[in-house]
Amino acid sequence: MNILRTLDLNLLKVFDAIYLCGSISAAAQSLHITQPAVSLALKRLREAVGDPLFIRAHRGMKPTHRANELAGPIKEALRVLAEALEQGQGFDPGQSNRVFRMAFGRYGELDLLPRLLRRLHASDCRATLQSVLDQGQTGLELVAAGDIDGCFDFVEPQLAHVNHCEFSQEELVVIARRNHPRVQGAITHEQYFDEYHVVMSFGDERRELLETYMSARGGTRKIMTAVNQYLAAPSVVAQTDALATVPMRMATFPVFRDDLQILDLPFRSPLMPTYLLWHQSRDNDPGWVWLREQILALRTTSP
Known part of the structure; x- marks a missing residue:
């Protein structure tokens, strides 16, 4: 309690910036202050906490064990304080230093995140958008x-305290390598289930939904491999005779455009x-209301 009586809250912003950026110079740049000012703030915080907090490493500043313990609570405290102060004042993206944290998922990081960052940058937004990997917990659990602040999911949530809206509906297509020996231009129902497939490991529940749907249409896919990275699916397809069923946006990624052919599914598929x-x-x-508006505006824009 004695620390709180004398602690300048700006020191916590400096701590958060150093922890996030990994260096004094980068933290100073992100805070729009001088490096000596950051160093002085760190010195004062070290004295208040009784710990070095950051030590010089080969590259930048390495957090101590105590700094790692403080990082989460400090970031959350700054977030809560920022939200409380913004209530009733509106949100000015050109003045805010807020850090929004979202779980985009691996596919979202490849497609949605770059489009959203382009939009934010065009509006001179000073807020930061941090993409959180949903490894230990799912995006839904983190929300x-x-x-x-938010996440994306293919499954409609059923939790009373989690709100949602539909962001998009994507067509599913089949991809095959351009010189596939048996599949050219179109694919029949029989061919689809005779060929091997690359599938994506985005959770048993989600894959079961698709497999159940296909089973009702008279077939079970033969799996060659399951990949964790979304870009791995078209990469494997481009170098083997396997097929993959992917969203249209993924199929049209420029990096694979010359190596793949895009085919309609041989049966009706829901979006x-x-x-x-x-x-x-x-x-x-x-x-969050402002950021959500920016996200939803992407529904009407091209890739």
């Missing part, structure tokens, strides 16, 4: 716990929905 999810506590958060 439900209030740990991140694949994508949902934007957020915790209901952010409904009245001006910053």
Whole structure:
């Protein structure tokens, strides 16, 4: 309690910047202050906490064990404080230093994140957008716990305190290498289930939905391999005789355009929905309302 009485809250912003950027110079640049000012703030914080917090390493500053313990609570405290101060004042993206944290998923990082960053940059937004990997916990679990601002999912959430809206609907297509020995221009129902497939490891529940749908149409795919990285699917297809069923946007990534052929599925397939999810506590958060509007505006823009 004595520390809080004398602690300048700006020191916490400096701590967060050094932890995020990994160096004094980068932190100073992100905060728009001088390097000596950052060094002085770090010195004061070290004295208040009684720990070095960051030590010089081969590249930049390495956090101590104590710094790692403080990083999460400090970031959350700054977020809560920023949200509280923004309530009733609106949100000015050109002045805010807020860090939005979202789980885009691996496919979203390849497609949606770059489009959103282009839009934010065009609006002179000073807020930061951090992409969070949903490894230990799913994006839905992180949203439900209030740990991140939002996430994307292919499955509509069923939790009362998690709000959502449909972001997009994507057509599923088949990709095969351009010189495939048996598949050219089109694919029959029989060919589709005779050939081997590359599938993506995006969760058993989601894959089961697709497999159940295909089973009802008279077939089960023969799996050559399951990949974790989305870009690995078209890469493997381009170098083997395997097929893959992917969203149209993935099939048209420029890097694979000359190596793949894009084919219609040999049976009717529903569009694949994508949902934007957020915790209901952010409904009245001006910053999140603004960011959500920027995200939803991408529904009407081209890649």
